[in-house]
Amino acid sequence: MPKLHTISLRRKLTSGLAVGLITLAALVVTVPLFLILGTVIMRGIGELNWAFLTQIPRPVGETGGGMANAIIGSVMLLGLASLIGVPLGVGAGVFLAEYGRNKWGNIVRFTSDVLNGVPSIVIGLTAYALGVVVQRHFSMLAGSVALGIMMVPTIARTTEEVLLLVPQSIREAALGLGIPRWRTIVSVVLRTASAGIVTSIMLAFARIAGETAPLMFTSFGNMYWNMRPDQPTASLPLQIFTYAVMPYEQAHRQAWTGALVLISMIMLTVILFRFIASRGTIKGAS
Numbered sequence: 001m002p003k004l005h006t007i008s009l010r011r012k013l014t015s016g017l018a019v020g021l022i023t024l025a026a027l028v029v030t031v032p033l034f035l036i037l038g039t040v041i042m043r044g045i046g047e048l049n050w051a052f053l054t055q056i057p058r059p060v061g062e063t064g065g066g067m068a069n070a071i072i073g074s075v076m077l078l079g080l081a082s083l084i085g086v087p088l089g090v091g092a093g094v095f096l097a098e099y100g101r102n103k104w105g106n107i108v109r110f111t112s113d114v115l116n117g118v119p120s121i122v123i124g125l126t127a128y129a130l131g132v133v134v135q136r137h138f139s140m141l142a143g144s145v146a147l148g149i150m151m152v153p154t155i156a157r158t159t160e161e162v163l164l165l166v167p168q169s170i171r172e173a174a175l176g177l178g179i180p181r182w183r184t185i186v187s188v189v190l191r192t193a194s195a196g197i198v199t200s201i202m203l204a205f206a207r208i209a210g211e212t213a214p215l216m217f218t219s220f221g222n223m224y225w226n227m228r229p230d231q232p233t234a235s236l237p238l239q240i241f242t243y244a245v246m247p248y249e250q251a252h253r254q255a256w257t258g259a260l261v262l263i264s265m266i267m268l269t270v271i272l273f274r275f276i277a278s279r280g281t282i283k284g285a286s
Helices: 002-047 050-054 068-099 103-116 120-135 140-164 168-176 181-192 194-209 236-244 249-285
Strands: none
Touching: 002 249, 050 068, 050 249, 068 103, 068 140, 068 181, 068 194, 068 236, 068 249, 103 140, 120 140, 140 194, 168 181, 181 194, 194 249, 236 249
Protein backbone atom coordinates (compact mmCIF):
# COMPACT_ATOMS: atom_id res chain seq x y z
CA MET A 1 0.00 0.00 0.00
CA PRO A 2 2.75 2.55 0.79
CA LYS A 3 4.40 1.67 -2.53
CA LEU A 4 1.24 2.51 -4.44
CA HIS A 5 0.99 5.80 -2.57
CA THR A 6 4.62 6.64 -3.51
CA ILE A 7 3.97 5.89 -7.18
CA SER A 8 0.83 8.03 -7.16
CA LEU A 9 2.68 10.96 -5.59
CA ARG A 10 5.49 10.69 -8.12
CA ARG A 11 3.00 10.74 -10.97
CA LYS A 12 1.29 13.79 -9.53
CA LEU A 13 4.61 15.60 -9.23
CA THR A 14 5.59 14.64 -12.77
CA SER A 15 2.21 15.74 -14.10
CA GLY A 16 2.43 19.05 -12.22
CA LEU A 17 5.93 19.66 -13.56
CA ALA A 18 4.83 18.91 -17.13
CA VAL A 19 1.81 21.23 -16.84
CA GLY A 20 4.06 23.96 -15.42
CA LEU A 21 6.56 23.64 -18.28
CA ILE A 22 3.78 23.68 -20.88
CA THR A 23 2.25 26.78 -19.28
CA LEU A 24 5.65 28.48 -19.21
CA ALA A 25 6.22 27.65 -22.89
CA ALA A 26 2.78 29.04 -23.75
CA LEU A 27 3.55 32.27 -21.89
CA VAL A 28 6.93 32.62 -23.61
CA VAL A 29 5.16 32.39 -26.98
CA THR A 30 2.10 34.54 -26.22
CA VAL A 31 3.64 37.37 -24.16
CA PRO A 32 5.67 38.82 -27.09
CA LEU A 33 2.57 38.51 -29.28
CA PHE A 34 0.45 40.53 -26.85
CA LEU A 35 3.27 43.07 -26.41
CA ILE A 36 3.41 43.62 -30.18
CA LEU A 37 -0.37 43.79 -30.42
CA GLY A 38 -0.52 46.25 -27.53
CA THR A 39 2.13 48.46 -29.12
CA VAL A 40 0.27 48.53 -32.44
CA ILE A 41 -3.00 49.39 -30.68
CA MET A 42 -1.50 52.18 -28.57
CA ARG A 43 0.32 53.80 -31.50
CA GLY A 44 -2.35 53.24 -34.13
CA ILE A 45 -5.60 54.01 -32.33
CA GLY A 46 -4.98 57.77 -32.32
CA GLU A 47 -5.38 58.18 -36.11
CA LEU A 48 -8.21 55.68 -36.47
CA ASN A 49 -11.32 57.59 -37.53
CA TRP A 50 -13.99 57.61 -40.21
CA ALA A 51 -11.84 59.69 -42.58
CA PHE A 52 -9.02 57.14 -42.37
CA LEU A 53 -11.41 54.38 -43.43
CA THR A 54 -13.18 56.31 -46.22
CA GLN A 55 -10.65 58.73 -47.77
CA ILE A 56 -7.63 58.21 -50.00
CA PRO A 57 -4.16 59.49 -49.07
CA ARG A 58 -3.51 63.22 -49.15
CA PRO A 59 -0.52 64.70 -51.02
CA VAL A 60 2.86 64.29 -49.33
CA GLY A 61 3.27 66.63 -46.38
CA GLU A 62 -0.44 67.37 -45.90
CA THR A 63 -2.33 66.15 -42.85
CA GLY A 64 -5.49 64.07 -42.90
CA GLY A 65 -6.59 61.59 -45.50
CA GLY A 66 -6.77 57.87 -45.08
CA MET A 67 -6.14 54.45 -46.60
CA ALA A 68 -9.56 53.53 -47.97
CA ASN A 69 -8.09 52.66 -51.36
CA ALA A 70 -5.46 50.43 -49.73
CA ILE A 71 -8.07 48.68 -47.59
CA ILE A 72 -10.26 47.90 -50.60
CA GLY A 73 -7.17 46.98 -52.63
CA SER A 74 -6.05 44.49 -49.97
CA VAL A 75 -9.50 42.93 -49.86
CA MET A 76 -9.51 42.51 -53.65
CA LEU A 77 -5.93 41.19 -53.78
CA LEU A 78 -6.54 38.66 -51.02
CA GLY A 79 -9.86 37.64 -52.55
CA LEU A 80 -8.32 36.97 -55.97
CA ALA A 81 -5.33 35.23 -54.36
CA SER A 82 -7.70 32.95 -52.43
CA LEU A 83 -9.59 32.11 -55.61
CA ILE A 84 -6.26 31.01 -57.12
CA GLY A 85 -4.55 29.41 -54.14
CA VAL A 86 -7.36 27.66 -52.25
CA PRO A 87 -8.60 25.33 -55.04
CA LEU A 88 -5.04 24.45 -56.05
CA GLY A 89 -3.93 23.89 -52.46
CA VAL A 90 -6.93 21.80 -51.40
CA GLY A 91 -6.78 19.83 -54.66
CA ALA A 92 -3.08 19.12 -54.14
CA GLY A 93 -3.74 18.09 -50.54
CA VAL A 94 -6.49 15.68 -51.62
CA PHE A 95 -4.21 14.20 -54.28
CA LEU A 96 -1.37 13.71 -51.79
CA ALA A 97 -3.60 12.12 -49.14
CA GLU A 98 -5.76 9.92 -51.38
CA TYR A 99 -3.64 9.19 -54.45
CA GLY A 100 -0.13 10.35 -53.55
CA ARG A 101 1.53 7.14 -52.38
CA ASN A 102 3.68 6.95 -55.50
CA LYS A 103 6.50 8.81 -57.24
CA TRP A 104 4.18 11.53 -58.51
CA GLY A 105 2.98 12.18 -54.98
CA ASN A 106 6.58 12.36 -53.78
CA ILE A 107 7.36 14.91 -56.49
CA VAL A 108 4.38 17.07 -55.53
CA ARG A 109 5.20 16.72 -51.83
CA PHE A 110 8.85 17.66 -52.36
CA THR A 111 7.89 20.60 -54.57
CA SER A 112 5.45 21.88 -51.93
CA ASP A 113 8.08 21.66 -49.20
CA VAL A 114 10.63 23.51 -51.33
CA LEU A 115 8.10 26.16 -52.36
CA ASN A 116 7.10 26.63 -48.73
CA GLY A 117 10.67 27.64 -47.90
CA VAL A 118 11.22 29.99 -50.83
CA PRO A 119 11.47 33.67 -49.73
CA SER A 120 8.44 35.70 -50.69
CA ILE A 121 10.55 38.19 -52.64
CA VAL A 122 11.69 35.37 -54.95
CA ILE A 123 8.07 34.49 -55.66
CA GLY A 124 7.43 38.16 -56.33
CA LEU A 125 10.30 38.32 -58.80
CA THR A 126 9.02 35.17 -60.51
CA ALA A 127 5.54 36.67 -60.84
CA TYR A 128 7.16 39.86 -62.14
CA ALA A 129 9.07 37.95 -64.83
CA LEU A 130 6.11 35.80 -65.88
CA GLY A 131 3.33 38.37 -65.48
CA VAL A 132 4.44 41.98 -65.35
CA VAL A 133 7.09 41.68 -68.04
CA VAL A 134 4.69 39.86 -70.37
CA GLN A 135 1.84 42.35 -69.72
CA ARG A 136 4.29 45.28 -69.81
CA HIS A 137 2.69 46.86 -66.74
CA PHE A 138 2.04 46.21 -63.07
CA SER A 139 -1.38 44.88 -62.11
CA MET A 140 -3.59 43.60 -59.32
CA LEU A 141 -3.79 40.25 -61.09
CA ALA A 142 -0.01 39.79 -61.00
CA GLY A 143 0.00 40.51 -57.26
CA SER A 144 -2.84 38.06 -56.69
CA VAL A 145 -1.00 35.34 -58.62
CA ALA A 146 2.10 35.84 -56.46
CA LEU A 147 0.10 35.66 -53.23
CA GLY A 148 -1.94 32.73 -54.50
CA ILE A 149 1.24 30.76 -55.25
CA MET A 150 2.38 31.40 -51.68
CA MET A 151 -0.86 29.93 -50.34
CA VAL A 152 -0.62 26.63 -52.23
CA PRO A 153 2.15 24.77 -50.31
CA THR A 154 0.80 25.66 -46.87
CA ILE A 155 -2.74 24.57 -47.74
CA ALA A 156 -1.59 21.45 -49.61
CA ARG A 157 0.63 20.02 -46.88
CA THR A 158 -1.75 20.89 -44.04
CA THR A 159 -4.75 19.51 -45.92
CA GLU A 160 -2.85 16.29 -46.55
CA GLU A 161 -2.12 15.83 -42.85
CA VAL A 162 -5.72 16.62 -41.90
CA LEU A 163 -7.15 14.15 -44.42
CA LEU A 164 -4.80 11.43 -43.22
CA LEU A 165 -6.32 11.83 -39.75
CA VAL A 166 -9.74 10.78 -41.06
CA PRO A 167 -10.19 7.10 -40.04
CA GLN A 168 -9.83 4.64 -42.89
CA SER A 169 -12.92 2.84 -41.63
CA ILE A 170 -15.07 5.80 -42.71
CA ARG A 171 -13.80 5.49 -46.27
CA GLU A 172 -14.32 1.72 -46.23
CA ALA A 173 -17.87 2.10 -44.93
CA ALA A 174 -18.77 4.51 -47.73
CA LEU A 175 -17.14 2.32 -50.37
CA GLY A 176 -18.94 -0.69 -48.94
CA LEU A 177 -22.25 1.04 -49.59
CA GLY A 178 -21.35 1.29 -53.26
CA ILE A 179 -20.46 4.99 -53.24
CA PRO A 180 -17.80 5.85 -55.86
CA ARG A 181 -14.42 6.83 -54.52
CA TRP A 182 -14.58 10.40 -55.80
CA ARG A 183 -17.96 10.87 -54.14
CA THR A 184 -16.62 9.37 -50.92
CA ILE A 185 -13.77 11.89 -50.90
CA VAL A 186 -16.02 14.86 -51.65
CA SER A 187 -19.02 14.02 -49.46
CA VAL A 188 -17.46 12.05 -46.61
CA VAL A 189 -13.72 12.64 -46.24
CA LEU A 190 -13.65 16.37 -47.01
CA ARG A 191 -16.77 16.98 -44.93
CA THR A 192 -15.27 15.17 -41.96
CA ALA A 193 -12.03 17.16 -42.22
CA SER A 194 -13.68 20.49 -43.10
CA ALA A 195 -12.67 22.24 -39.86
CA GLY A 196 -9.02 21.31 -40.34
CA ILE A 197 -9.06 22.36 -43.99
CA VAL A 198 -10.53 25.74 -43.07
CA THR A 199 -7.76 26.11 -40.48
CA SER A 200 -5.12 25.42 -43.15
CA ILE A 201 -6.71 28.03 -45.42
CA MET A 202 -6.72 30.58 -42.61
CA LEU A 203 -3.04 29.87 -41.87
CA ALA A 204 -2.17 30.52 -45.51
CA PHE A 205 -4.41 33.59 -45.60
CA ALA A 206 -2.77 35.06 -42.49
CA ARG A 207 0.65 34.42 -43.98
CA ILE A 208 0.04 36.31 -47.22
CA ALA A 209 -2.08 39.14 -45.77
CA GLY A 210 0.94 41.06 -44.52
CA GLU A 211 3.33 40.35 -47.39
CA THR A 212 4.93 43.42 -48.93
CA ALA A 213 7.88 42.22 -51.04
CA PRO A 214 5.88 40.31 -53.69
CA LEU A 215 3.51 43.25 -54.15
CA MET A 216 6.36 45.68 -54.75
CA PHE A 217 7.19 43.82 -57.98
CA THR A 218 3.63 43.01 -59.07
CA SER A 219 0.75 45.24 -57.97
CA PHE A 220 3.23 48.08 -57.30
CA GLY A 221 0.80 50.32 -55.37
CA ASN A 222 -1.48 53.22 -56.22
CA MET A 223 -2.37 56.44 -54.39
CA TYR A 224 -5.82 56.52 -55.97
CA TRP A 225 -8.82 54.23 -56.40
CA ASN A 226 -8.54 51.24 -58.69
CA MET A 227 -11.04 48.44 -59.25
CA ARG A 228 -9.52 46.99 -62.42
CA PRO A 229 -7.48 43.77 -62.12
CA ASP A 230 -5.17 44.82 -64.97
CA GLN A 231 -3.96 48.03 -63.31
CA PRO A 232 -1.65 48.81 -60.35
CA THR A 233 -3.54 48.85 -57.08
CA ALA A 234 -2.92 49.95 -53.51
CA SER A 235 -2.69 47.56 -50.57
CA LEU A 236 -2.24 48.01 -46.85
CA PRO A 237 1.22 46.38 -46.58
CA LEU A 238 2.58 48.56 -49.40
CA GLN A 239 0.94 51.70 -48.02
CA ILE A 240 2.32 51.00 -44.55
CA PHE A 241 5.81 50.54 -45.98
CA THR A 242 5.53 53.74 -48.03
CA TYR A 243 4.42 55.78 -45.03
CA ALA A 244 6.98 54.20 -42.70
CA VAL A 245 9.94 55.40 -44.80
CA MET A 246 8.61 58.96 -45.14
CA PRO A 247 10.24 61.70 -43.01
CA TYR A 248 6.88 62.89 -41.64
CA GLU A 249 5.46 62.17 -38.21
CA GLN A 250 1.91 62.23 -39.61
CA ALA A 251 2.83 59.51 -42.10
CA HIS A 252 4.36 57.41 -39.33
CA ARG A 253 1.19 57.66 -37.24
CA GLN A 254 -0.93 56.62 -40.20
CA ALA A 255 1.42 53.70 -40.85
CA TRP A 256 0.76 52.46 -37.29
CA THR A 257 -2.98 52.88 -37.87
CA GLY A 258 -2.73 50.97 -41.13
CA ALA A 259 -0.96 48.14 -39.27
CA LEU A 260 -3.77 48.13 -36.71
CA VAL A 261 -6.42 47.93 -39.44
CA LEU A 262 -4.52 45.13 -41.20
CA ILE A 263 -4.21 43.07 -38.02
CA SER A 264 -7.89 43.65 -37.24
CA MET A 265 -8.90 42.51 -40.74
CA ILE A 266 -6.87 39.31 -40.40
CA MET A 267 -8.21 38.52 -36.93
CA LEU A 268 -11.84 39.19 -37.88
CA THR A 269 -11.53 37.09 -41.04
CA VAL A 270 -10.01 34.15 -39.15
CA ILE A 271 -12.65 34.34 -36.40
CA LEU A 272 -15.48 34.55 -38.95
CA PHE A 273 -14.30 31.55 -40.97
CA ARG A 274 -13.63 29.51 -37.85
CA PHE A 275 -17.17 30.26 -36.68
CA ILE A 276 -18.63 29.25 -40.04
CA ALA A 277 -16.55 26.06 -40.09
CA SER A 278 -17.59 25.11 -36.55
CA ARG A 279 -21.26 25.71 -37.40
CA GLY A 280 -20.94 23.59 -40.52
CA THR A 281 -19.20 20.80 -38.59
CA ILE A 282 -21.88 20.80 -35.88
CA LYS A 283 -24.70 20.68 -38.44
CA GLY A 284 -22.96 17.94 -40.38
CA ALA A 285 -22.50 15.90 -37.19
CA SER A 286 -26.10 16.36 -36.16
